[in-house]
Amino acid sequence: MSSNGNFSAAIYEYVAEIPPGRVMTYGQLAALAGSPRAARMVGGVAHFGPEGLPWHRVVNKRGGLVSGYHGGRLMQEQALEAEGVQIDDDGNVDIDRLIWWPATSDTGNNKLT
DNA sequence: CGAATGACCAAGC
DNA sequence: GGCTTGGCCATTC
Numbered sequence: 007m008s009s010n011g012n013f014s015a016a017i018y019e020y021v022a023e024i025p026p027g028r029v030m031t032y033g034q035l036a037a038l039a040g041s042p043r044a045a046r047m048v049g050g051v052a053h054f055g056p057e058g059l060p061w062h063r064v065v066n067k068r069g070g071l072v073s074g075y076h077g078g079r080l081m082q083e084q085a086l087e088a089e090g091v092q093i094d095d096d097g098n099v100d101i102d103r104l105i106w107w108p109a110t111s112d113t114g115n116n117k118l119t
Numbered sequence: 120c121g122a123a124t125g126a127c128c129a130a131g132c
Numbered sequence: 133g134g135c136t137t138g139g140c141c142a143t144t145c
Contacts, residue, residue, distance in 0.1 A: 042140095
């Protein structure tokens with residue numbers, strides 16, 4: 007593949023593990039991949055990454071959607087809403103509540119209660 | 120190897 | 133309160 011990096015591979019794995027109705031941040035993906043400061047590259051990988059992965063579930067740390075998404079920001083919002091993610095008037099998701107960690111259980115650690 | 124790039128993050132004005 | 137600058141880190145030319 008063109009982008010053969012251990013980093014990108016890790017990103018793909020984690021993104022593919024994000025369940026519907028949940029979202030992850032670039033910083034978290036970067037941290038899980040080995041470098042918490044490499045959030046920028048996560049986006050770069052995402053833009054050129056396979057379309058089979060749920061990149062629409064990947065948002066920035068504010069819970070805000072990205073601008074370079076394939077189709078546009080609104081399209082990403084619709085994709086998330088279609089999976090049960092609530093979008094507020096600002097176009098941001100409840101990151102604190104819908105954030106997903108592959109290393110933690112979907113119940114107990116999160117704040118869904 | 121050096122320079123450029125990028126769907127970010129945090130701070131500054 | 134919204135735009136600009138710098139930094140960070142890894143991939144690509």
